[in-house]
Each structure stands twice: as C-alpha cells, then as structure tokens.
Amino acid sequence: MNNQKHRLINQAILVVATTFGILSASIANAASLNVLWYGQTDAYNANISELAALAPTFDPEGDGSLDWNLTFWNPQDPAPNFSDYDVLAIGFGYSNSILNFDPIGILNNKEAISTARGDRTFLSGQDADNHYSGKPGPRPNGPLGFLVNAVNWAGSGEAMGIVALSDGVYDTHPRNRRWWLNDRSFLKDELEGYVSYFNTESVVIPTETSDFPVNEGLTTAGLSNWRTSSHAGFKKDIPGYLSINDAGSHPGYAVTIVTASEADGGTLGEQAESVPEPGSIFGLFLLGGLGVRSLLLRMSQ
Incomplete structure (x- = not known):
C-alpha cells in the first residue's frame, strides 16, 4: 500500500510540474529575441x-517587452548562421571617435542575408545609435525608444528581420561608409532611385502611423532636434514600404520606412500568440487540478 501511495504522490507531482512547465515554456518562448548586431568599435559595442x-x-504602454539575446557580428568575423537570429541590426555608416563602420561583412554576404531575410525591414535616415551615446542620449522618447522599437518590430515577424540606419551623411563627406546602393548590397535593388541624402532636424510622425506599435512611446518632438536628427530620406512612393516618420523639411520624403504589409505589426515577438490567454491559463491549472484530484481520490480508496 505504501508503495502504491508513493507512486500516486509522484504522479501528482508530475502532473503539477508538467502544468507549470507548459505554462512557463509558452511564456519564455515569447519573452526574448535573438539579436545579431553588426559591430563597430569596442566603445560602440559597449553602448x-x-x-x-x-x-x-x-514598455511605455505597459503591454509587455522583450529581452535581447545579443550577439555581435564584427566586420572581420566569420559569417554567422543568419537563420539563428530574429533580427539583424546595422548601425550608422560613419567613422568618428566611437563609430568605425566597415561594410565588408555585409557586402560579402549578400546572398546569405537575402536567403535568411524575413518579412520585416526597418530603414531609417536617423543615426539613433550615434545619438544614443551623444545628444540627446539614451532618452526613452528619443534614441533609446526608437532603437528598441525598431529591433523589436523587425524581430517580431517571420524569419530574420532587418534594421538598417543611415549609411552616412551628405554625399561627399569623407567619413561616410556607404553601402546601401553598393552593387553587393542586399538593399540596392529596392532602394536605388528612392534615396536622397540631406540633413534635417524635423522628424514628423504621421497621424495614420502614430498608434502603430513601432512608434510606441515616441513623439514628433522626441524624434526631432537631435543636433541633426536625420541624414537621409526616402521618396514616399517607394514600392513595398510605408513611411512611419516623415521628413518635415522635405515634403514627399520619409525619414523612416518599414515594410508596408507589416507596418502595423506587433513588437512582442513572433511567438507572442503562443502566450496563453487568461482563459487558457485557467484551463491549464484546471487540467492540472483535476489530475491531482483524481490521483488523491485513488490514494484515499
């Protein structure tokens, strides 16, 4: 009899552990992104x-956030397995005391990146990574929020999303590290003829995109007046993209564009739908409870 009770107790423990395990696994799957960031200097990577x-x-709206499992891919590193990552982030194409952008890794892996590339691309003339460490700094309604939203949005689609910030400033600047329109760029075919380089302090969030998750916690004022907020713009009629931030000083141009079909998509991870709704959570506990009750009844007989 004692052995029988021990077996039933062990089964009850297993039922409870399994119930909690299913719940925990579902939540964990939705809680993080695998982020591949194209590296620059040690100081840049530290930022x-x-x-x-x-x-x-x-999490300005209190609807959830994501942890980042961050990996740096530096220019001289071997090419990673891009399919292992939810998003590839490529920073400002420029060289200064902190930045030392070298596009060689991107240009040498056009085919592999294109193969792994998913359904979300975020392109911006704003150099938010540069301003994160400068002016205005890591401000939530500014460079911090902009970068978090960009990565979370791009990484929440199918396969590997893309975030790419401006590949330089005005056309002839010697510190530019242009790559967007290079023949070996995975972006050239879709951007050629639609990109212009100009400085602007005025970044305007259109009314129609202000409520999109990719703009969560951000305002026109927060994205403007960064001591040169943006260095490039895109014609708003570029096929396949939608402006989420307009160039206020250049009508007809966008500062930031995203894949049009996914523009209003979420920022909480591709697996967000696997997080149980309250009813599902109740169902899991009910199932576990019924299993334990059944085993306890058998023990009492």
Whole structure:
C-alpha cells in the first residue's frame, strides 16, 4: 500500500510540474529575441550592450517587452548562421571617435542575408545609435525608444528581420561608409532611385502611423532636434514600404520606412500568440487540478 501511495504522490507531482512547465515554456518562448548586431568599435559595442540591457525596461504602454539575446557580428568575423537570429541590426555608416563602420561583412554576404531575410525591414535616415551615446542620449522618447522599437518590430515577424540606419551623411563627406546602393548590397535593388541624402532636424510622425506599435512611446518632438536628427530620406512612393516618420523639411520624403504589409505589426515577438490567454491559463491549472484530484481520490480508496 505504501508503495502504491508513493507512486500516486509522484504522479501528482508530475502532473503539477508538467502544468507549470507548459505554462512557463509558452511564456519564455515569447519573452526574448535573438539579436545579431553588426559591430563597430569596442566603445560602440559597449553602448549597444547597454542598450540591450535596457530594452526590457522600455514598455511605455505597459503591454509587455522583450529581452535581447545579443550577439555581435564584427566586420572581420566569420559569417554567422543568419537563420539563428530574429533580427539583424546595422548601425550608422560613419567613422568618428566611437563609430568605425566597415561594410565588408555585409557586402560579402549578400546572398546569405537575402536567403535568411524575413518579412520585416526597418530603414531609417536617423543615426539613433550615434545619438544614443551623444545628444540627446539614451532618452526613452528619443534614441533609446526608437532603437528598441525598431529591433523589436523587425524581430517580431517571420524569419530574420532587418534594421538598417543611415549609411552616412551628405554625399561627399569623407567619413561616410556607404553601402546601401553598393552593387553587393542586399538593399540596392529596392532602394536605388528612392534615396536622397540631406540633413534635417524635423522628424514628423504621421497621424495614420502614430498608434502603430513601432512608434510606441515616441513623439514628433522626441524624434526631432537631435543636433541633426536625420541624414537621409526616402521618396514616399517607394514600392513595398510605408513611411512611419516623415521628413518635415522635405515634403514627399520619409525619414523612416518599414515594410508596408507589416507596418502595423506587433513588437512582442513572433511567438507572442503562443502566450496563453487568461482563459487558457485557467484551463491549464484546471487540467492540472483535476489530475491531482483524481490521483488523491485513488490514494484515499
């Protein structure tokens, strides 16, 4: 009899553990992104590591956030397995005391990136990674929120999303590290003829996109007046893209564009739908409870 009771007790423990395990696994699957960031200098990478640590704290609407599992892919590193990542983020194409962008890794892996590329691309003339460490700094309604939203949105679609910030400033600047329109760029075919380089302080969030998750916690004022807020713009009639931030000083141009079909998509991870709704959570506990009750009844007989 004692052995029988021990077996039933062990089965009851297993039922409870399994119920909690299913719930925990569902939540864990939705709680993080695998982020591949194209590296630059040690100082730059340290700033991005700080950003990654702050990413889970950015949740202005209280609807959830994501942890980042951050990996740096530096220009001279071997090419990673791009399919292992939810998003590839490529920062400002420029060289200064902190930035030292070298596009060689991107240009040498056009085919592999294109193959792994998913259904969400975020392109911006704003150099938010540069301003994160400068002016105005890691401000939630500014560079911090902009970068977190960009990565979370791009990483919440199918396969590997793309985030690419401006590949330089005005056309002839010697510190530019242009790559968007290079023949070996995975972006050239879709951007050629639609990109212009100009400086602007005025970044305007259109009314029709202000409520999109990709703009969560951001305002026109927060994205403007960064001591040169943006260095490039896109014609708003570019096929396949939608402006989420307009160039206020250049009518007809966008500062930031995203894949049109996914523009209003979520920022809580591709697996967000696997997080149980309250009714499902109740169902899991009910199932576990019924299993335990059945075993306890058998023990009492």
